[in-house]
Amino acid sequence: MKRKTYIATLLNMALMIVVFSYLVSPTITHANDTDTYEVSSSTLNIRSAPSNESSIVGQFVKGNQLTAFKEQYGWVQTYYGGKEVWVAKHHLMPVSTSSSPSSTSEMKENLSVTVAAESVMIRAGAGTNYKNTHSVYQGDEFDLISSEGDWYQIQLHNGETGWIASWLTTENGEVVSEETSNESISPESTSNPPQQQPASSGSLAGYTIVIDPGHGGKDPGAIGLGDVQEKDIVYSTSNHVVNQLKEAGANVITTRSGDYFVSLDERARISNDYQTDAFISIHFDSFPLLSVSGTTTYYAHQDDQPLAADIQSSIASSVELTNRGSMQANYKVLRDTTAPSVLVELGFISNQHDVSVVQTNDYQQRVATAITNGLIDYFE
Ligand SMILES: [Zn+2]
Structure with missing residues (x-):
């Protein structure tokens, strides 16, 4: 009996240590909002390994969402058809999955885009057939409201909204490309991505x-x-x-x-x-x-x-x-x-x-x- 109590106490203590270290450990793998991504390019090759030389096993299209389980040198590992696969991270936009009630209506409210071309027309709708309402210039940054096809709806500085061709912008939050090498990405660089290609x-x-x-x-x-x-x-x-x-x-x-x-x-x-x-x-x-x-x-x-x-x-x-x-x-x-x-x-x-x-x-x-x-x- 005594021995049994002793073992039970030991087990309890072990359990408490596990729970405690889980609560205080800073190194626990975080399954937070940066782990969900949306494909931002029109198509994205799905590969068997984190390399452009590996075989293509499928393709995602723009707007597809995926969960990242691992990241390595600018490649993101996810699952496709029940298998581990890799995609180049620079074709992905992080999606906020935060549970705060304010963010549920606008999934993309934390994202912004920077104008990448010298001067770009803002249009009233998602297409070149809509009328030109404003002009914006290289380096200008706008909050992203929504997307439709290859177009982004953005919040203009005068309070109005307009549409810009996504291919003339860079998405902020798009952090690394597959060329990025050994540097670890700090949380700071996630929110302030480099504007240059690495x-x-x-x-x-x-x-x-x-x-x-x-x-x-x-x-x-x-x-x-x-x-x-x-x-x-x-x-x-x-x-x-x-x-x-x-x-x-x-x-x-x-x-x-x-x-x-x-x-x-x-x-x-x-x-x-x-x-x-x-x-x-x-x-x-x-x-x-x-x-x-x-x-x-x-x-x-x-x-x-x-x-x-x-x-x-x-x-x-x-x-x-x-x-x-x-x-x-x-x-x-x-x-x-x-x-x-x-x-x-x-x-x-x-x-x-x-x-x-x-x-x-x-x-x-x-x-x-x-x-x-x-x-x-x-x-x-
Ligand atoms: Zn030529």
């Missing part, structure tokens, strides 16, 4: 990369909607790419560094003069049918197909433009280059949606990070 993971130290900004000078390339000239966005985008590659440690050579004409022969010759590990020609597309849109990576030599695939899949997972895949095409600049070479077409400037997106700093920065990570994947 630096690339991995290293390109020891690799020589040639960046070939298409067209230039007397050759404007394609002329897009609003008289946008391909050579100009090619040039600004290429500068982002060059900076990202240098940050990853690569030795970078460019075939043009201003608005002047360079022949295709000369571009290939520049690349062939070096021990080039990869040659990437930067372009934007155009097509007579205004509805055609998206990104494509071309290769000429069959051997360069893996490089094209790595770069295209990295771009496709980083931007919301349609993924047109990688394709073989007999471009002279690729044919004449001895290094592994690809030509990226980073959107259609003949398409209304693409042309507004590709001119944003955010898009060009995303593409630069994506190309850098595609190269890292390739060399690994």
Whole structure:
């Protein structure tokens, strides 16, 4: 009897210790509001592992909600079809699931968006067919009220509400992208996310990369909607790419560094003069049918197909433009280059949606990070 009482007392004490440590422990895994996310891009690949190289097992679409069980290097683990799967976190918006009564009517009241393009029209409804009511400018921040399709309803500073195209904004609360490396994210950075794309993971130290900004000078390339000239966005985008590659440690050579004409022969010759590990020609597309849109990576030599695939899949997972895949095409600049070479077409400037997106700093920065990570994947 005595022994039984003793054991019961021990059990009680053990239980109390467990309960007490649960109450006071600061390290208990928190199942709080940041663990539920809403998909913010039009589609989001579901992968078997936290890597762009892992197999795609499904797709979420905009507005889908998911619960995160684990986070790692910008990837979020959730369940899909009864299995553990991973999605890139930068396509997710945190959803407040707080039980405070005031937040139940407006799920998104804690979220805000920042205008990412230079100046953007605010419309009376969720579409370009609604009338323009205001203009807002890059860096302006607004509370998010609701969303419909690709549009956000925002609270304007004068008290009115209006609609803005979501692809011209960055969502605050979107904290890391899959490129973020080892830094732990503090609670402070969750509420005040960095406005810049984080630096690339991995290293390109020891690799020589040639960046070939298409067209230039007397050759404007394609002329897009609003008289946008391909050579100009090619040039600004290429500068982002060059900076990202240098940050990853690569030795970078460019075939043009201003608005002047360079022949295709000369571009290939520049690349062939070096021990080039990869040659990437930067372009934007155009097509007579205004509805055609998206990104494509071309290769000429069959051997360069893996490089094209790595770069295209990295771009496709980083931007919301349609993924047109990688394709073989007999471009002279690729044919004449001895290094592994690809030509990226980073959107259609003949398409209304693409042309507004590709001119944003955010898009060009995303593409630069994506190309850098595609190269890292390739060399690994
Ligand atoms: Zn071009």
